[in-house]
Every structure is written in C-alpha cells, then in structure tokens.
Amino acid sequence: MARSWTRRAFLRAMGAGTAALSLSAVWPFGLKAQEPVRIGAVYPLSGGLARTGAAIKATLEFTARIVNEPHPQLAPIPLAEGAGLTGLGGRPIELVFADSAGDPATGRAEAERLIEEEGVVALCGAYQSSVTKTASIPAEARGIPFVNFESSSPTLTERGFKWFFRTGPHDGVFTRLFFDMFDDLNARGQTIKRLAVLSEDSEWGASAVEVEKQLAAERGYEIVAVEMYTTPPASLDAELLRLRDANPDALLGHQYLPGAILVVQTLKEMGWFPPGLVVHDAGYVLPDFLKTVGADGNYIISRATWALALQERKPLVKAVNDLHKERVGTNLDGVTARGFTGLITLADAINRAGSTEPEAIRQALVETNIPGEALIMPWKGVEFDEKGQNKHASGVMVQILEQQYKLVWPFDLAETEIVWPAPGWGER
C-alpha cells in the first residue's frame, strides 16, 4: 500500500511508459547478482475460470523452478540444466501473478500495475482471448514483451503488434486440423461431407465458427446447421434437436465445461450420437469433464495441443510429466503443457538477450529458434513469424476411448486406431 501512495514526480507521472522503461534500465545497477528477473502473469484466479487459472499458476511455478534450479535430467529443455538464467549470471526468474477475474478491463489494469509497480520485464497470460486482447495493449504501448501461451483467437496476432508473441496454435490452425483429419478419413473410405456446429456465443466460440465456415467453403465441405447458446445453458434440448434433425456426418463443438457436460447428457437422453463428435479441447479436456460424465464421454474426438501419449515416443515428455505429477500432483494437460513450453520460451529469450532491456528481450524473442527435440510438444519447434505467431505450433487429435484420451491422429503418431463412426448409445 505505502508504495502506491507516495508522491511522484511530475514528469514521471506524465510519461508512465518512460518511467517504466527507465526503471528497468536502472534495475541491474547496485543489485546483487541473484536479484530475480520478474515476469508478470495475468490469469483468471477468481471468477468462473478460477480453477483453470489455478492449474496454470501451479504449472508455471513448477516451470520457474525448473529454470531456477539445476535439472540435468531434463537437459534438452532450454535452461533446465543450469541454475537460473546463465546469460544473466544465474539470476532466477520470479513470477508475479495478477488476477484478471476473467474481465478484460481488470486484466488490462492488472497488466499496467505489473509493468509499473512490480517492475516486470515481460508479461504472459491471460488464457481467455478477450482478456489477452486488452492486457497486451499496455505492454505494446509501453514497449514490454507480452508472450501468450494458450489463447487461441486468430485475431490476436493480426493486430500488427510489435511486442506480442504467441507460442501456441490458434483456432485457424486447430480447425485446419479438423479438416485435415476429415480428408484423411475420407481417403480411408468414410463419407464426411455434411458438418454441423454447436458453439457457445463467446468471443472464442464465435471466432472459431467463422474459421470453420470459411475452411469448409474452401475445402468442399458443407455446413448444414450452426447453433449457438449463452453459457451456462439451462438446457440444450432445442439446440441438439435441431442439429439431430440436420443429420450431419460430424458435429463440431466448442464448449467450456458446463456446456460440454450438458452436451453429453442431452445426447444420451435423446438417444443420438453423431457419427463423429469433434470438439475444440476447452471443457472436454479438463479433468472434471471425464470425472463427471464417465463412460458417456467415450468416442468424443478432440483437438489437443498435447497428449500424455506423446511420452511413448518422447522420453522428455515422460520425464517432465513425472516430475510435474510428483511436485504439482496432476498430469500435464493441453493447457498446462502449453504454459510450460511458453514460459520456457520466454525465459530462454531473456537468457539469450543477456539483459532485462525490453528491446533486447524482444529481439531475442524474434530470433527464437527452439528445435522440436527440446520441446514436450508435438511441434517442429518454436520460431515466430513476422506477426509474432509461432509458425510450428500445431496439434493432434485425441479420442476418448475407455475413458482415456488416446492419440488417434495424425495416423503416423497414433497410439490406437480411431473409431469412426462412433457407435450409437445402444451399441456400447
């Protein structure tokens, strides 16, 4: 409190941006080598997404520990082997968390607070695309790098921002995966042509629907029905009745948790299951989902940035996940694995910059080139295009089989055979 209420010089107050810059410029002087490098993290720690926010927070803290303490067993991962940022004399990184409460205005204000009052050298966050959108504005205005790990709205990297980077894939990439998989399945003799969409009417849902319509048109598929609802829905009976009536070859879904649970229950009550229920991860991959719907969740196919099954082919994935399970108590999932990878990327850039000068960090981010072998993701690497989007960000498709997420596509990475069409309720 005291910090915020002290008198401040006239000019400083006028140009808060320059103040923040000069603050970070004088930072190294007179400080011990072990002074931590502070990274701001804006996440929904209260409100409806508090649970997701808490899971991300735990994984990011786990990641910081991997950077700060020697972990030679995870050697290929940048910064895992040594202690701290070796390029800055071993200084550790410190995460400063702020609560967006899931609200864009609050997210922006918290980002500003982190930059000015907490002296962070870079920002990350904010899970929801709408909050990432506003929280990245002060970073852009004040010239502080903002690295996003897990927001998937394509518009984020279309704003011409100079200080914004995204390590994870966006909905355009994900949705392309859907159609790539449909193409592959059609090549195997399936007939997938008519698609229907059920989506919540959030920013995320609506922008994904737009991409789906566009890609369907480009690639010769037909969208036969689109239904949108406000979350949390009291019932989805009418929506799913109409979709059943349209008789699609596959139903595409974008739901957060309440919607996802209700979709499965309503489908079961209606006695209908589309040949393929293909969904964007979100609610369908949270641990609570399977815990809640149990075996009724079987045969759903979801996009995923990550699958635990990758550990069969990548020992590094197993090593990181085992440690995560030991320290945090849970397996990594699509969201937290992206968080892990993103924070490593950011720390690696600060390390290579050899300084906490924002421009140096930005330059290092631009020059990022982490090979696929050093990642726990199924990506060819991390390398940003001119818009700040990681060009190698990609994903896989998983299917819930026997209440487990099984990697089923791309076919050459698959751990088990995809089940298509899904059996009806009576045949299970």
Next chain:
Amino acid sequence: MRALGGIAALGLVGGLVAFPWLVEGSFPRHTLITLLMYAALAQAWNVLGGYAGQLSFGHAAFFGIGAYTSAVLLRDLGLTPWLGMWVGGLLATGVGLLVGYPCFTLKRHYFALATLALGEIARIAFTHWKFVGGSLGIDLPLRYLNQGAYMMWTDKLPYYYVALGLAALATAVVLVVDRARLGLYLKAINQDEEAAANLGIDVRKYKLVAMGLSAFLTGVVGAFYAQYVLYIDPKNTLILPISVKIVVIALVGGRGTVLGPLLGAALLVPLSEYARTYLGGLGRGYDYLLYGLVVMLLAMREPRGLVALLARLGERAAAKPAPQRPRPAVADVTTKTTKAGAEATPRGEGRHGAA
C-alpha cells in the same frame, strides 16, 4: 454554514483534481477512474431509480448502447468519441424513452423485472448482431492511440480527468434535479403515484424525463468506457452484473440524494478492486462474500444508505456536546424537504437530499 459548505465543496473538487498527482502507478489510478465512472453511472441511475423511484435493473443496456454507438462511429466513420459519446447518449435516450413509454404503466417489482428482461434482450441481440461484431465485439482502432482528439491514451491521467468530468456532470444534473421543480415532482411520484397524479402532475411525462436524463448520462459514460478499455464485447458492457453493480452502489450510498451515489462508489469500488488484489489471488471469491455482507448489513441496519447512516452518527456526535444547537438546523432542513414532498421518514431519507 453556507460558506463552510462552499469551502468544503471547493476543497473536495481541488482534492479530486490534484488526487492523481499524489498517487503513484496505474493501478490506484485505475481504481480511481473506475470509482468515478461508477459514481457517474450511479448518479445517472439515481435520477430514475432514486428520485423517481423506478428501479431499473437494465441500465447496462444504456451503457452498452453508448459504448457501441461511439465505438462504431469511430470504427466506421472516424468520428471522434468526443462527439460520438453524445450521439451514444442520445441513442440511449431514444431507446430509454421507447422502452419507458409502455413500461411506465408497470409498478413496483414489475418495472424492475421488465428492465431486467430488457437488459438481457439487449445482451442477446448484441451478441448475435454481426454489424457490431457479435460476440467478437469491437476492437477500437488503435491507430488513434495517444491522440487526445480521439480520447485514446496509454496514460491513465487524461482518462482520470474525463471520468472526473463525467462524474461532475452527472452530479450536477442530479443537483439540478434535486433543486428544481422536476425533483419535487419525481419525489412526489416516488412517494405516491396516485396522489401525485391527483395533484395534477403528469406522472408518465416526468417519469419519461427522468428516464431520458438517466439513459443519456449512462450512454455517455458507456462511450467513455469503450475508449478506456479499447475493446468492447457484450460480456464487458451488457451483462446483468453491470446493471446490478450500478444499482447496489446507488442503494448503498443512499438513493434519492445527491451525495449517496458518490459515497457508495467511494466505498464499494475500492473495496472490490483492492479486495480482488489482496484476496482475489486466493481465487476463492472472498471479495464478493465481503461485498454481500456489507450490502446485507447496511440494508438491515440502515436501508436508506450510507448517507443516512453518517447523518445519524453525526447527529449523535453533535447531540452530546451541544444538544440544542444542531436541532434548529435539522428541523429547518426537514421541514423544507417535507414541503418538497420527499419521504419524511423518521430517519430522514430526504434530509440529505438538500445537504
């Protein structure tokens, strides 16, 4: 007395103008801006909900209409929000009158419930209206960033002064309403509609005037908000919690008084902003729990809000050292408001309308 009040008011205004200079950092300034914005919104609501006694739970609709109008004008026509905000206010007024005309036949709970539903209809409509971006909302064109002529800055300070101006404007409107004949009519309507009609007051007309003023101010503040966050979608402009927050601030402070909404905003906004910073990190919603307790206790202990509570405390304090002196002053004010037709209740809701 009057001179003292004048000095106090001048001191307050001076303090508010100088305040951001004493406060370091964006976050406390953000809190101040939010505070002033909600003070302005609660004042706007106060005209309709406080003075005229028509409880609206749908003010987010006016807020959203103002925000969207100015944002669309800037996006498509490059019209500066300095002008767009007034257009937004006018459009909100238009919608307010259109809605108010039929709904003002409704009484008590019904009006509140109708506005609640109208707010939801507005939210659903905007969520699916492609022209305003549907649920994707509108990104304000950042090419105007740091152009004062387009009300878009990276610094918080200018926003603070705009918010201060809006809060002052809304308070001035309420002050005028409070003092003018309109205020008397509205209070009379609030008190007893039939009696007011019998006195020859055109009830629906004055309700519509109150609605128009209230919607206009709310719309203007909405336009400011769009400029402040630079990204609007139905979820940050048109949702029920915004309507509810406006109502609660006015109620906690003391509706139907000039100072009430200001006091309510001054108490509740920092409470929720700082509670979120210090408690919200726990991720368990303790801040809202606290908020609810305050609201409930105040409602049970002093339904007329903080203004009345403070007045009571002040009275008690003043009564002890010099029991005779404050009496005439209070009595004077009370008779004045009683004549004015305000609720002359034992605890005196109207008393501070004239303060």
Next chain:
Amino acid sequence: MELLGQALISGLLNGLVYSLIALGLSLIWGVMDIVNFAHAEYLMLAMFLTYWLWALAGLDPLLSLPIVVPVLFLLGVGTYHAVIRRIVEAPMVSQIFTTFGLFLVLRYGAFALWGTEFRKVEDPLLEGSLLLGPFHVSVPKLAAALAALLVFLALHLFLTRTKTGKALQATAQDREVALSLGIDVQRMYALAWGLGIASVGVAGVFLTTFYFVEPQVGTAFLLLAFASVTLGGFGTVLGALVGGVSIGLLEGVFGALVSPTFKLAFVFVVFILVLLLRPRGLLGEA
C-alpha cells in the same frame, strides 16, 4: 412433426422443473410481497447437500430426499428469522437490497467453501431415457416433472384443506384481516419461507441427477424462475405451474422450430408483453 413432438416433450419436462423452482419464489412473493433474489442460491445449496450426501455417505439423490427437504425447510425458516423478519416492514428497495446481499453471501460463501469445481453425481438410480414411440423421454427429467406435479398437488391440498394452509392463504390475501382473525402472521411468514425453500429443495435434489453442481448454477435458473412467476401470476400456486410450463414450452418449441439462439430473448419478450398487457399474469386475480 417428430421434431415438434420431441420439442414439446422436452419443453414440458423442463417447464415442470422451472415451475417447481418458481413455486417457492411465487409463494414467498405472494404471502409477503418480497422478491427473493437469492432464491436460486437455495437451489444451489440443495444441490450441494444432495451431492455431498452422495459423495461422502454414498446416498443416492432419490434417497436423500427425506434429508435434504427438511434441512432446506429449516434453512428457509432460519433465513426468515435471521434476516427477512427485520425487513418485512421496510420499503421494497431495502427488501430487494437485502435479498441481493443474501444472494452474494450464499453464492460466494459456497464458492469459498467448495471452489469452482463442477461436480456431478455418478450413476444415480434415475438415469437414461425411455422410448415412447419415436420419442425419447429422459428418465431423470420425467421423475423431476412427476415430483413437481406431486409437490404442487400436495401444496394445493395443504392450502385448501388444512387450517394452517387456509391461514397462510388469508395472510397472503390481506395481512390486516389475517391479524384481526388472530392469525400469527409472523409464523405464517416463517412457514412461507420454509415451504418455499423446501420446494426449491425438491427441485435441487432432482436437478442433481441430471445437472452439474457448482456455486454459480443458479444463474441459469433465476431469470427463468422470475419469468415463470410473472407469467403465471405471482402468489398463486397454480400460476407458478402454468408459468413454468409455458416458459418451458415456449423455450422448447421456439428453440426447436425457429432459433435456439434467440429462445431466451423470445421468452423475455413474451414475458414483457404479458407484463404490459396482463400485469397480473395469466392466472392472477385482478
């Protein structure tokens, strides 16, 4: 045609659940002229209680009915004595204000205690659906609908056949007259709260078999309950039934035949039209 039939069935079943939720709101509203903004939070509490009885004691929701409903009854009476009693005479504004504070306290109290986790009872006795010709009828929703009808019937009999019930009705009609007849009005108010909250408790138990449990679960049902009560005409038991079923049917049929996206908007438009054209509701007395 099949679509319409299915929409009617699910609309009817959903509608009966809405009406059961609305019943308590209507009862309290009718007897005391107080709008309880926290009403749906009692639904949430009932659902949590049902869930914990299942999770910790292995009790199926159906079997927890005799525990949950009395507990909710006591909770209603307790709320009346602790909070509502103090604002019976207060202006409407402070009443709204108090129950709104209560809403925040209950919801975020639950939030602080149990977090945002989504919980669901697994493998309840009531599960799956029946095939009725070409139509699927959800078993848990059917059970909930039947329970709603039973509750309505029981309440109707209570109000018309027992002395206490008649006293309650008299209090609802005219407080002064009730007082002059020597009716203990305070007791009637407490009873209205007990019965109102107990009936939402029944809804909570059945909802738990097919809906998830979390602190914010009330949001979706609060507005629908308001609309049901107003549409049917508040204060009348039958009004809540008719209102709830109308809302369910409107939502279901409009949703299936026209556009699910705007089904809620449509429900609210109808709600406002009813308010304007017949402010006493479909069944309310003039």
